[in-house]
Amino acid sequence: MDFLSLFLLYVFLVLLTILLVCFYSGRKQSIPSRLITCITQVLLHIVPSQVQGAAHWVLHGLFHKRNCTFVVLHLLLETLVYGEYSWEVFGYCQELEFSSHFLFLPYLLLAVNIGFFILCCKTNPGTITKSNQVQFLHAYAYDGVMFEKGVECSTCKVRKPARSKHCGVCNSCVHRFDHHCVWVNNCIGAFNIRYFLLYLLTLNSMAVSIAVLTASFLIQVVLLSNMMQGYYTDDQGQERPIDAFFLIQHLFLTFPRIVFMLGFVVVLSIVLGSYFCFTLYLILTNQTSNEWFKSARYKCSSSEDDTRQRGYKNIYSRGIQGNITEILKPIMSPEKKQR
Ligand SMILES: [Zn+2]
Ligand SMILES: [Zn+2]
Structure with missing residues (x-):
């Protein structure tokens, strides 16, 4: 069950980061913020005051002053995902004769996304x-x-x-004023909300395109190997037909970095997709x-x-x-x- 523990820890860390960002972005009334407030109340009784002071100082510097921490983190994550895509997935997909139009789509989206990202960061919001x-x-x-x-x-x-x-x-x-976005280190206001919407759209499209290509590659590997017709021996020594759970573990052990990246881009696609829909709803209703x-x-x-x-x-x-x-x-x- 090593794979499951690792993956659950990873999902937990991603969700915790999202909760922290929601809370410190000023959305004090949101559900994640209320949840964080409850967790903070519990922690205040457990953690020593010196540690609390240091944590407060770090979080204040991160979220209450303009700084490039999240811009660097954002670029680092993008580099890691695209590095893995270029280094392994792209080559494997070429071997399986995937259409090169689809394989180059994430790079095209990246180029457009960088353009909107720079516009979001550099445009005076008003x-x-x-x-x-x-x-x-x-x-x-x-x-x-x-x-x-x-x-x-x-x-x-x-x-x-x-x-x-x-x-x-x-x-x-x-x-x-819409909100202050730590990921672009700028306010989102009247003059850059349009770039922000397109930045979100292209970022979400990047995550979805890489997720679809990576998932297609893994499905193709399973189909070509005829694995689903096979059997495996469980801990009790009994022979069982291969099921989805065994398959996921097998793929994780064979392509650990690819499955890990796929998990990340799937979570990201869901979070970004939901946030894009919310932003679009606000724009369409003029709020x-x-x-x-x-x-x-x-x-x-x-x-x-x-x-x-x-x-x-x-x-x-x-x-x-x-x-x-x-x-x-x-x-x-x-x-x-x-x-
Ligand atoms: Zn003022
Ligand atoms: Zn601001």
Whole structure:
């Protein structure tokens, strides 16, 4: 059962990383964040205070200050997956005469993905300063619930336009703030959300294409070897027909790196695919992640003082076509009001 223990540990570590990223990305109301809060409460009673202090210092540096740690980790993971694909899977698939169009597809997607990744990192998301605040002040109407007119940011001292939010990591207010993404070390706002969506789409396509090619190769190996018609001897010395579980273990022992990589890209495809669908849903309904999480809090609110908040309605949706246009061509203040 060595394979199973190793694989479960690996899945656990991947899921733990995702939970940590969700929590420290500021999604305090999400289910993973609540789970992390519960685990943290338990750990606070077990772990010595010196270790807690060191862990807090490391996590604060990682998630609350702009740094390239996750960008480097992201590039490292990509290099490892593509290294394994090029070194083993690509050659084996060529031997099995897979179409070269399919074999080169992950490289094409990688080239496009790098382009959108750089655009996400380098594009100004819509930083609001005292000198440019008038360009954003009248872009959106204040809904009077989530966004109140005449509010000043206590840190930047700029007048806050509707739909903007101060990012504690970048230390600035951002126009149509969505979230701060540690993987691109930048805020996602009005001017780079379109690149972020395409970056997610190409990243997910990369993971899916490599997963499909790798799985096809392993299936082909099983079919060509006629393994499914064979028998194996179990721990009790009894001969049994080969089943799926035996097959997975056999493939893991024969192609350990390939099966390990396949597990990783499958988990990644599911996580990225779900996140891409969520981001697409927000775009089509004209909500930012920030607004979606806040509105969920309003809906859960039960106090009588929160009656006004419970009446929250998304006033920014302009229909699917209008919402997509807004992502491609971000809204600024009308010219006549820029005084
Ligand atoms: Zn601010
Ligand atoms: Zn930021």
